[in-house]
Amino acid sequence: MHEEQVDIKTPEYVSLQFQPAGLGSRAAALMIDQLLLSIVNILIVVVLFFVTSGNHGIFSMVEINSTLWGIAIIAIFFLNWGYFFALEYFWGGKTVGKRLLGIRVMQENGHSVTLLSSFIRNLLRIIDMLPVSYFIGMVMIFLHSKHKRVGDLVAGTIVVHERRVKGMRKEKAIEKEIRRRSLRKEDLTVEEWELKQLGAKEWNLVKTYSNRFVQLPLAERNQLTKKLAFILYPKLGLDVQDKTYEELEDTLLLLYLALREEWEFEL
Incomplete structure (x- = not known):
């Protein structure tokens, strides 16, 4: 079956050819990432609940320390946003889900994703998530010729497939x-x-x-x-x-x- 390809000319006049990652692979990668984050979020809430409950029993919410809960909510927010931002920048454009699905984020000029572009594309997840469940983002990925969501359009990034050689091969x-x-x-x-x-x-x-x-x-x-x-x-x-x-x-x-x-x- 013919696979859609995108040709990219880098600033160094190097021609690169990529296969953009479509809605299916990107959604699957996001589900894996969200599952990991959900597990961590639940663990944080459970641990904090037991810590702030004190000796008043599991079901007593009266003595919960509001300051600790406020800090925890802020920490969970930065964890859920910072997970994508940090991993995509420091891990070659990949999160855990993207690595498992064999896709990565890169600049549309063929370079690695920059700190600013990673910040922008993940900040704009707020828009892509509207009104619920990444609806705008999914529609954009489905309709755009290069499968870009709003964050990709503004940050100048693209998500592409990697198909590494599998199996045994002769050592170079x-x-x-x-x-x-x-x-x-x-x-x-x-x-x-x-x-x-x-x-x-x-x-x-x-x-x-x-x-x-x-x-x-x-x-x-x-x-x-x-x-x-x-x-x-x-x-x-x-x-x-x-x-x-x-x-x-x-x-x-x-x-x-x-x-x-x-x-x-x-x-």
């Missing part, structure tokens, strides 16, 4: 080299917000470097390593000086491990 040469060097993504000394400075253009540079890494003669590899380090290191606040070629290589390969989780998927 670069993966063998990374394993030989005992490199792990956790070894990368770069903050998450700094990684978000890198977009599709940088990912394509790192991916091309990694694909050619093993085949290149040592002299050419050293030259390419230094050139790429001078491009990427300043964007991450890293110092190129006084680094050996092996140290530069290790950092670039770690960047490959970190970036591929967000950018290496089939569409």
Whole structure:
């Protein structure tokens, strides 16, 4: 069956093709997220109820501390809103539900979702939820050519499908080299917000470097390593000086491990 595709031109003139996530997958992801939030909300209320009930029995509401309940209500509000905002920004455009359904939020220019766009699209959930049960949001997703709700339109975001390769596959040469060097993504000394400075253009540079890494003669590899380090290191606040070629290589390969989780998927 033919699947709807959207072509996106990034500011770096990289052409990307995506399959927008429709109403079914987005609704299923939202149901999973809401179920998780409901469980947490209920636990908070139950715990607070027992704490504020004191020794007057479970059914006695007279002595409930109104201040604690007020704080709890505010906390529940920020939890339910902040869950989507924080996870989408810090977890590559995904919440738990989106990850399970294989979809993610991204900028319509192909870049990762920004702090501002994540804030705006989730703030406007208030409108998408009107009048009840995300009615406006569902209608917008169903009717819009790119399946956008109001929050997506204002924030300039789009929700797309990821279809990662499943099952057994042959280990790539670069993966063998990374394993030989005992490199792990956790070894990368770069903050998450700094990684978000890198977009599709940088990912394509790192991916091309990694694909050619093993085949290149040592002299050419050293030259390419230094050139790429001078491009990427300043964007991450890293110092190129006084680094050996092996140290530069290790950092670039770690960047490959970190970036591929967000950018290496089939569409």
